[in-house]
Amino acid sequence: MWSGMCVTLPWQIYLHYGDRRILEKSYPTIKRWLEFLDTKTVDGILEPYLSYGISNPQWNFLGDWVRPYGGRADENTNKFINNCFHLYEFQISEKVAQLLGKSEDAQRYKEKAGTLRKLLHQHFFNSSEHTYANGEQPYLALALFLNIVPLELKDKVSEKLEELILVKNKGHLNSGMHGTYFLLKYLMNEYRNDLIFEMTNKKTYPSWGYMLENGATTIWECWDRQHSQIHDTLISIGSWFVQGVSGIRIDERSPGFRHFLIRPAVVGDLTWAKTSFSSVYGEILVDWKLEGSDLKLDITVPGNATATVYVPARDSSGVMEGGVSAVEANGLEFVKFEDNMAVYLADSGKYSFTSRMLSE
Numbered sequence: 165m166w167s168g169m170c171v172t173l174p175w176q177i178y179l180h181y182g183d184r185r186i187l188e189k190s191y192p193t194i195k196r197w198l199e200f201l202d203t204k205t206v207d208g209i210l211e212p213y214l215s216y217g218i219s220n221p222q223w224n225f226l227g228d229w230v231r232p233y234g235g236r237a238d239e240n241t242n243k244f245i246n247n248c249f250h251l252y253e254f255q256i257s258e259k260v261a262q263l264l265g266k267s268e269d270a271q272r273y274k275e276k277a278g279t280l281r282k283l284l285h286q287h288f289f290n291s292s293e294h295t296y297a298n299g300e301q302p303y304l305a306l307a308l309f310l311n312i313v314p315l316e317l318k319d320k321v322s323e324k325l326e327e328l329i330l331v332k333n334k335g336h337l338n339s340g341m342h343g344t345y346f347l348l349k350y351l352m353n354e355y356r357n358d359l360i361f362e363m364t365n366k367k368t369y370p371s372w373g374y375m376l377e378n379g380a381t382t383i384w385e386c387w388d389r390q391h392s393q394i395h396d397t398l399i400s401i402g403s404w405f406v407q408g409v410s411g412i413r414i415d416e417r418s419p420g421f422r423h424f425l426i427r428p429a430v431v432g433d434l435t436w437a438k439t440s441f442s443s444v445y446g447e448i449l450v451d452w453k454l455e456g457s458d459l460k461l462d463i464t465v466p467g468n469a470t471a472t473v474y475v476p477a478r479d480s481s482g483v484m485e486g487g488v489s490a491v492e493a494n495g496l497e498f499v500k501f502e503d504n505m506a507v508y509l510a511d512s513g514k515y516s517f518t519s520r521m522l523s524e
Contacts, residue, residue, distance in 0.1 A: 165226075165246065165342050167215075170197050171253045175260065181444055182420020187260050194257055195269070201250060208283045210250050212243065228302055230397050231340035232370035232387045237298055244288045244297040245342065248306040251280045255310070284312045294320040301328050302343025309350035326359065335362040336371055341397040348400050355503075357408045357429035364401060365432060372401055410439035410450040411474065420444055426463055427474035427505070428452050430521070445469040454521070461517040463510070471510045472499070477519035480506040484518045 174190035177183075204213045212225040227242030236242065254277035261270035284307070288296045294317065297303040304325040307313050313321045329335065339347050351360050367373035370387035378389065385395035406412050411427035418424070421443035428437065428450060436453040446466025453460045465471045475490070477483050480501040485493040495511040506519070 165249045167197065168249055168253050170194060171256050171260075175256045179414050179416060179419045180421075182418075182422060184263060187264060191260060191264060191266075194260065198253065198257060198273075201253075208279055209243070209287065210247050212239070212246075228340040228343035230386045231300075231343065232338060237300075240288070241297040241300075241303065244284065244303060245306065247280065247284055248303075248310055248312070248346075249342070251277055251284065251310050251312070254280065281310065281312050285314065294324045296321075299328075300338050300343075301325060301333070302339040302347050304328070305343075305347040305350040309346055309353065322354075326356075329359055329362065336366050336368070337363045338370070344398060345400040348404055352404065352408050355427070355429070357404075357431045360404055360408060361429075361432040361434070364404070372398075405437075406439055406441055409434065409437045410452075412439065412441050412448055412450060415472070421448065421466075421469060423470045423472070424448070425472050425474070426450055428461065428476065430454055430459065430476050443469070457521045459517075459519045459521050461519070462515070463517075464514050465510050465512045467512045469512055473508045473510050473515070473517075474505040475508070475517050475519050476504060476521060477501075477506045478504070478521060482520045485515055490517060 170190065170193050174186045174194070177186045201210060204210055212221070214221060215224055218224060222236070225239075225242045225246050227237045227245050231237065237245075254273045258270050258273040258277065261267070261273060284296075288303075289307075290296065290299065293299055295304055296307045296312070304321055308318065308321055308325070328338070337344060337347060348360060351357070364372060367377045372383070374387070375384055375389075380389075380393070382394035383396075383399050384390075385392040385397050387398070408429050409431075411425065411429060413425040413427060414421070415423050415425055422445065424443075426448075430452070434454075436451075438451040439449070441448040443466060445468055447464065448466060448471075449462070449464035451462040459476055461475060463471070463473060473496075475483050480491070480498065481489075483490040483506045485496060490496055490506065490508060491498045493515070495513045495515070497509040499507040499509055501507065
């Protein structure tokens with residue numbers, strides 16, 4: 165998963181800046197990396213191998229690094245998460261190849277991803293428990309995020325993940341460096357910010373609140389305060405404040421924030437959030453405040469950009485912008501009402517929404 169950064173990092177840079185030159189420069193490395201991994205694959209499954217210069221097998225196929233409640237997971241689980249990441253590489257590489265006009269490569273990566281997806285379900289799914297690998301949170305999240313789970317089983321696996329978080333783990337996460345990243349990524353994609361709120365609101369082990377309760381001023385390397393006291397292993401939560409609570413999300417169809425999403429999460433006992441994000445088009449601002457059952461949402465869409473804005477509301481008729489009905493406001497186009505949110509297409513500019521929430 166560390167070496168796979170040669171695939172994932174260029175893609176993230178492209179999504180944030182919209183400059184495809186990083187993909188053009190990185191593509192030869194991406195292609196060679198995947199070709200190398202093909203030599204370590206047996207019957208479609210990536211097998212553990214010793215990296216160059218490393219003689220101790222324990223430092224290879226690490227799995228979900230610095231997971232709580234013990235060290236390395238069992239080898240079968242480590243094989244699952246490494247193969248999940250390999251699948252993730254294929255999915256990204258297909259998109260990169262397609263963007264660069266390399267259709268044969270894109271088709272090959274698509275086929276490899278499809279084969280691996282089926283093999284991962286076949287080899288690692290526990291049908292009696294509706295879990296994958298050792299049954300812990302990150303492996304269910306990865307299976308759902310990467311579409312390893314067949315459509316007819318998704319509800320069961322999703323329900324199991326929620327049960328693990330709320331019941332078995334009492335609202336805590338149970339994941340390490342990589343598992344936490346993908347757990348949060350999946351839950352944000354599904355707009356289950358309520359579950360993320362539960363995990364971030366804990367002060368007992370393992371949690372970021374536990375770090376704060378024990379005097380941390382920077383994020384530790386491990387949940388139990390072992391090793392470094394300032395590290396980058398468990399920092400994934402930073403993305404939630406921007407992408408989840410404030411809801412500033414990339415639209416992959418329009419990279420570089422030419423068009424983006426704003427979908428704030430009014431969850432738990434949060435009553436306000438104020439966020440600024442510096443995009444290449446200018447500063448994006450989201451400032452929301454909950455007063456009783458009324459929500460005030462102020463946003464700024466920078467010049468030459470547009471946004472799809474989701475306003476939490478009881479119904480669309482009660483949403484106001486600048487003192488008039490939002491459907492009549494300048495710069496806005498009403499799209500639909502779904503999942504207790506009024507959805508608008510917004511041109512560049514500043515907007516001040518008010519709405520009545522569902523609960524009093």
